[in-house]
Amino acid sequence: MIDVVPGRTPGYRATMKDVAALARVSLKTVSRVINNEPTVNPELVERVRRAASQLHYQPNFGASALRRRDGRSSTIGVLLEDLSNPFSATIYRAVEEMAIARGVSVLGGSFDEDPQREHELTSSMSRHRVDGVIIAPASHDHQYLRQEQMAGVPFVFVDRPPHLLDADVVLSNSRVGSSHAVKHLMRYGHRRIAFLGDLTTIYTAEERYQGYCEALASAGLVLENTLVARDLRTIESAQVVAGQLLDAQDPPSAFFAGQNLLTIGAVRAIRERGLQQRIAIVGFDDFLLADLLEPAVTVVAQDPISIARTAATLLFARLDGDDSPSTKKIVETSFISRGSGEIPLSARGDSR
Amino acid sequence: MIDVVPGRTPGYRATMKDVAALARVSLKTVSRVINNEPTVNPELVERVRRAASQLHYQPNFGASALRRRDGRSSTIGVLLEDLSNPFSATIYRAVEEMAIARGVSVLGGSFDEDPQREHELTSSMSRHRVDGVIIAPASHDHQYLRQEQMAGVPFVFVDRPPHLLDADVVLSNSRVGSSHAVKHLMRYGHRRIAFLGDLTTIYTAEERYQGYCEALASAGLVLENTLVARDLRTIESAQVVAGQLLDAQDPPSAFFAGQNLLTIGAVRAIRERGLQQRIAIVGFDDFLLADLLEPAVTVVAQDPISIARTAATLLFARLDGDDSPSTKKIVETSFISRGSGEIPLSARGDSR
DNA sequence: CTGAAAGCGCTTACAG
DNA sequence: CTGAAAGCGCTTACAG
Numbered sequence: 001m002i003d004v005v006p007g008r009t010p011g012y013r014a015t016m017k018d019v020a021a022l023a024r025v026s027l028k029t030v031s032r033v034i035n036n037e038p039t040v041n042p043e044l045v046e047r048v049r050r051a052a053s054q055l056h057y058q059p060n061f062g063a064s065a066l067r068r069r070d071g072r073s074s075t076i077g078v079l080l081e082d083l084s085n086p087f088s089a090t091i092y093r094a095v096e097e098m099a100i101a102r103g104v105s106v107l108g109g110s111f112d113e114d115p116q117r118e119h120e121l122t123s124s125m126s127r128h129r130v131d132g133v134i135i136a137p138a139s140h141d142h143q144y145l146r147q148e149q150m151a152g153v154p155f156v157f158v159d160r161p162p163h164l165l166d167a168d169v170v171l172s173n174s175r176v177g178s179s180h181a182v183k184h185l186m187r188y189g190h191r192r193i194a195f196l197g198d199l200t201t202i203y204t205a206e207e208r209y210q211g212y213c214e215a216l217a218s219a220g221l222v223l224e225n226t227l228v229a230r231d232l233r234t235i236e237s238a239q240v241v242a243g244q245l246l247d248a249q250d251p252p253s254a255f256f257a258g259q260n261l262l263t264i265g266a267v268r269a270i271r272e273r274g275l276q277q278r279i280a281i282v283g284f285d286d287f288l289l290a291d292l293l294e295p296a297v298t299v300v301a302q303d304p305i306s307i308a309r310t311a312a313t314l315l316f317a318r319l320d321g322d323d324s325p326s327t328k329k330i331v332e333t334s335f336i337s338r339g340s341g342e343i344p345l346s347a348r349g350d351s352r
Numbered sequence: 353m354i355d356v357v358p359g360r361t362p363g364y365r366a367t368m369k370d371v372a373a374l375a376r377v378s379l380k381t382v383s384r385v386i387n388n389e390p391t392v393n394p395e396l397v398e399r400v401r402r403a404a405s406q407l408h409y410q411p412n413f414g415a416s417a418l419r420r421r422d423g424r425s426s427t428i429g430v431l432l433e434d435l436s437n438p439f440s441a442t443i444y445r446a447v448e449e450m451a452i453a454r455g456v457s458v459l460g461g462s463f464d465e466d467p468q469r470e471h472e473l474t475s476s477m478s479r480h481r482v483d484g485v486i487i488a489p490a491s492h493d494h495q496y497l498r499q500e501q502m503a504g505v506p507f508v509f510v511d512r513p514p515h516l517l518d519a520d521v522v523l524s525n526s527r528v529g530s531s532h533a534v535k536h537l538m539r540y541g542h543r544r545i546a547f548l549g550d551l552t553t554i555y556t557a558e559e560r561y562q563g564y565c566e567a568l569a570s571a572g573l574v575l576e577n578t579l580v581a582r583d584l585r586t587i588e589s590a591q592v593v594a595g596q597l598l599d600a601q602d603p604p605s606a607f608f609a610g611q612n613l614l615t616i617g618a619v620r621a622i623r624e625r626g627l628q629q630r631i632a633i634v635g636f637d638d639f640l641l642a643d644l645l646e647p648a649v650t651v652v653a654q655d656p657i658s659i660a661r662t663a664a665t666l667l668f669a670r671l672d673g674d675d676s677p678s679t680k681k682i683v684e685t686s687f688i689s690r691g692s693g694e695i696p697l698s699a700r701g702d703s704r
Numbered sequence: 705c706t707g708a709a710a711g712c713g714c715t716t717a718c719a720g
Numbered sequence: 721c722t723g724a725a726a727g728c729g730c731t732t733a734c735a736g
Binding site: 012013056058059060061062063065066073074075082083084085086089090092093096100103105106107108109110117120121123124125126127128129147150151264267268271287288289292293294 | 364365408410411412413414415417418425426427434435436437438441442444445448452455457458459460461462469472473475476477478479480481499502503616619620623639640641644645646
Binding site for chain 3: 025028040
């Protein structure tokens with residue numbers, strides 16, 4: 001008798017009206033109780049709660065948002081490169097944590113570096129009337145988001161900056177971290193340092209390449225194009241290309257890999273050739289088990305949790321009314337020496 | 353003049369009414385065009401589209417769902433253990449792919465094995481009126497979801513079955529996969545095989561333990577409690593416990609680890625002691641780089657993509673009206689021999 | 705402290 | 721093929 005409401009067909013959901021009827025109060029009183037307005041007679045509150053519970057009443061966020069002044073949907077969008085890669089997944093999870101604490105749900109999406117998909121997903125977010133968006137964009141022209149911004153939806157960019165749009169952004173210091181890594185290799189005597197990079201269209205991939213170039217330039221080294229391979233995306237492609245470099249006439253003595261899958265690919269190529277004690281490598285982005293390989297892999301580590309928290313803090317501040325000028329936050333990278341980056345040049349050829 | 357609508361303050365969004373006024377048609381005609389109803393004069397279609405585009409009109413899903421007969425929000429919930437772990441993230445991503453193809457957005461959430469959080473997040477999904485839910489539950493009593501089901505919201509369980517609720521479920525064959533793994537170790541002569549397991553409250557952790565027990569029983573071996581460690585969650589805890597086992601009087605000659613973090617912890621403990629060529633180990637769940645360790649790690653691999661696709665296919669079939677009895681799908685595991693599971697018993701102590 | 709009326713943006717059900 | 725009216729579930733704005 002408590003669970004079953006007679007005369008209701010399956011598919012039925014209780015509404016405020018039903019709760020009001022059962023509690024013998026007006027709709028508006030139910031609304032007050034559900035929204036915890038303090039000015040309701042405790043006895044009525046009790047009656048309404050009992051009725052709501054009996055009918056398993058769940059408020060309809062959509063209907064409430066429709067009429068509300070602020071129109072808030074209690075939903076944000078988190079649109080990243082690929083939620084199945086650890087960097088994106090960690091960011092998503094850290095944002096989720098802060099969102100939940102505010103009673104906000106998260107609509108997640110992955111772009112896979114496809115600008116078309118970015119348009120579709122942001123458009124979908126707009127139709128769902130999300131309250132705000134955290135985005136690691138795939139495209140390079142974000143003017144189209146202007147309308148959403150003007151409609152009051154804050155955007156916080158992560159990992160990659162907005163182009164032709166004024167918005168908050170949280171970035172890793174990719175260039176400095178990369179430059180530092182390459183200088184580190186040079187300190188161990190390396191001069192022929194190969195660079196493996198992701199798609200040139202990706203902001204961070206370009207930054208990491210620039211860091212590599214700057215480090216070479218600072219040592220008066222000439223950039224050698226034969227040692228640079230870009231537009232690599234997968235372990236396999238990096239493995240093939242690194243292998244070709246190692247098999248060439250004048251191979252590199254060290255690698256700097258601009259992304260963790262590329263690092264792994266290069267490590268595979270090096271090990272295939274039994275060169276793991278002779279060829280140095282530093283990777284951008286840490287990865288699980290990097291410390292268990294032999295030698296353990298030296299990396300430039302990002303801090304995705306800090307990036308996510310910074311971004312979510314910015315977003316929620318905007319939602320709470322902060323209308324100060326847009327800001328750009330830089331999250332520093334850290335350098336983790338583990339062995340593979342500390343193989344000196346002289347080791348090359350030693351016991352071949 | 354195209355981007356700016358005079359007299360509109362920031363925060364303004366065009367509605368169908370605005371589009372109708374600009375296109376000089378009725379609201380209903382705009383609705384027809386937006387919903388691609390075929391019975392509209394092409395000239396009016398054109399006028400409406402132009403007006404919608406000029407005003408940057410984006411339909412309001414919430415308002416539309418409110419009035420619609422089916423009440424569909426074009427949203428599903430995907431609630432998993434932890435979206436930042438690779439198993440959950442892969443499932444999420446594969447579901448996302450299928451959802452996008454249907455124009456459905458995904459609300460994601462993580463339970464972290466907390467039943468309280470499961471209640472909060474499912475309740476939140478209900479208030480958002482999601483059309484369906486894919487869930488890897490943390491709790492063991494799902495009667496409370498009955499109301500949502502009756503309201504027409506299909507639930508598909510993944511990785512863990514529903515309890516006290518009739519719903520579709522997609523599971524890995526954990527028990528068989530585990531039993532196979534342990535028998536594999538026995539084939540290499542091992543008799544003292546340690547088990548490392550996750551929380552006993554987790555369905556799959558229990559199944560894997562049962563598989564371990566069955567394999568021992570099938571060989572007439574007695575289960576030795578000193579070789580069993582459960583309720584382990586992290587790399588660190590597994591590393592400590594595995595280390596204690598290895599340092600004990602009569603240490604195991606092999607490990608079966610019921611989860612990838614536990615496998616990694618055990619591998620660390622084994623390597624700390626320089627025993628990697630003497631102690632065998634098989635892990636449940638594959639992980640990136642398992643093949644690059646020395647020896648490479650033998651695992652029972654799950655197929656999260658297949659689990660996700662099976663679950664999403666079931667869910668969307670339900671949304672399309674399938675009301676056949678609930679089904680239980682089993683996704684087989686596969687065994688990947690890489691070396692660590694093929695270390696024979698005789699190797700123990702050889703060169704210590 | 706409580707409630708009746710209007711309206712959020714849209715679709716339904718109907719009339720022309 | 722097109723449109724005016726009603727209503728989805730709720731909150732606002734107001735009156736008592």
